[in-house]
Amino acid sequence: MNALFKALNDPTRRAILELLREQPRTAGEIADHFQFSKPTISHHLDLLRQADLVSSDKQGQFVTYTLNMTVMDELLGWLLQFQKP
Amino acid sequence: MNALFKALNDPTRRAILELLREQPRTAGEIADHFQFSKPTISHHLDLLRQADLVSSDKQGQFVTYTLNMTVMDELLGWLLQFQKP
DNA sequence: TAGGTATTTAGACAAATATCTAACTATTTT
């Protein structure tokens, strides 16, 4: 839960998630959407992976990142506990 | 949205929200549930207020904090955009 | 009015974070 909120607490990482919502993308494609250096994006992807928000798959020299929704469901559950009964 | 995720990115602040889920409480009552100093808790409450997750109401020397769900709904909406159609 | 209680503000500090450049690893291409 900590890693999840930590990962979500950054606008760039949230934008990456929204990018991946459309379709899986390679690290380079993701980096192209931002003005930060590739190492910076790589680091953001690492935090997203630690939170299990994305999974990565290496094919040759490319690493494809895919959105992983199951953890969002956990967040959803946490959220719903606040809903009035 | 930034203030919201920032506020949620701390276990103590999330615990405060869960405390307030049951009922409104004064700053002192909230502080009694944790081992941190009162100024520290006051600062956490300030961040929660900045994110509009709680509202505060001063009555005499007491300040009562109340959970504010409307912002959670915003988070819920953000979350649901990731749901498969 | 003096003293006590509730809370916040101010200032300091260590730890965590986001970013960069340089260097490295792994893979593909010529």
Next chain:
DNA sequence: AAAATAGTTAGATATTTGTCTAAATACCTA
């Protein structure tokens, strides 16, 4: 085999964050 491409790792640095103690503010009560 050499060079190019994709991506990560390492190390540095400025900023942000969580915490504390001390001091200030506001209110209440004797």
